[in-house]
Amino acid sequence: MPWARTGRLARLPSRMQPAVFTGRSLHSGMERSENKTDYISLALPEGEISMTTIFSSDVRCAVCGQESHVSQIGSTNSFGSPDLDTRPPEMKRSTIWAWVSCCPGCGYCASDLAEDVGELNAIVHSPDYQARLKDERCPAKANEFLCQALIAKHLGRLQDAVWATLHATWICDDSAEHAQQAIECRKAALALLLEAERAGDPMFDEPAGSGAMRVDLLRRSGDFPAARAAVDSMIVGADESIIRSILVFQKHLIETGDAAAHLVSEAVDFVEKKGKRQ
Ligand SMILES: [Zn+2]
Numbered sequence: 001m002p003w004a005r006t007g008r009l010a011r012l013p014s015r016m017q018p019a020v021f022t023g024r025s026l027h028s029g030m031e032r033s034e035n036k037t038d039y040i041s042l043a044l045p046e047g048e049i050s051m052t053t054i055f056s057s058d059v060r061c062a063v064c065g066q067e068s069h070v071s072q073i074g075s076t077n078s079f080g081s082p083d084l085d086t087r088p089p090e091m092k093r094s095t096i097w098a099w100v101s102c103c104p105g106c107g108y109c110a111s112d113l114a115e116d117v118g119e120l121n122a123i124v125h126s127p128d129y130q131a132r133l134k135d136e137r138c139p140a141k142a143n144e145f146l147c148q149a150l151i152a153k154h155l156g157r158l159q160d161a162v163w164a165t166l167h168a169t170w171i172c173d174d175s176a177e178h179a180q181q182a183i184e185c186r187k188a189a190l191a192l193l194l195e196a197e198r199a200g201d202p203m204f205d206e207p208a209g210s211g212a213m214r215v216d217l218l219r220r221s222g223d224f225p226a227a228r229a230a231v232d233s234m235i236v237g238a239d240e241s242i243i244r245s246i247l248v249f250q251k252h253l254i255e256t257g258d259a260a261a262h263l264v265s266e267a268v269d270f271v272e273k274k275g276k277r278q
Helices: 092-098 127-133 140-154 158-173 176-198 207-220 224-235 241-255 264-277
Strands: 029-032 037-041 052-060 067-075
Touching (some): 067 092, 092 158, 127 140, 140 158, 158 176, 176 207, 207 241, 224 241, 241 264
Antiparallel strands (some): 029 037, 052 067
């Protein structure tokens, strides 16, 4: 299901598969093991096992050759409902800081700094890129995602650029003082989403999925008139039940002037309760 997707930029490079560590039930917190693998476990019913593995590794930057110490996600899990914009629930939600790394030598930002994806010297050393990386109005991790988006766009990977920009948005969402930057990121993600669709590289395979994302980006940016126009144009033709539920719920949120984050499960519950009232 496309709505369960959280972005391919966050995937783990195959060369860095971790050793297996498990966290037992009702154990929480973070521990550091001797082999540099951190793990976080989540409280679960007795007997169930859950874990996120984060491990550290020295990598050589594919752009400048400098070695640096980075953290990578070995494994994680998601329990519960994603947000309407696909932001995953915990534990994956809290691993976002490890989805992108930044080379301290040149500023190259990527999910895997060692992966050679082509000639990137010009883009990484460009004034626009370096200014973005050092933009003090945004959290540093958001800047890393936005730089990753610049590189993706430079490489013609528009779909990846949308996801990286959305990830920057989520970083900004997590600090109240960056609410305006979150809106700016959402507008940038929307522009990239539309560009990707025009280029035949849509964010989701199903047009309805991209449409529902467009509505959420508009609503959470506070552009209620545009969000309402978008939802009205899509709601009639939406036949996939989950997308239709999301659009019906989005229409309700737009009508009540609600620009906050909400869960997909709230949309399902809303439509279910609405059906019972009728
Ligand atoms: Zn570098």
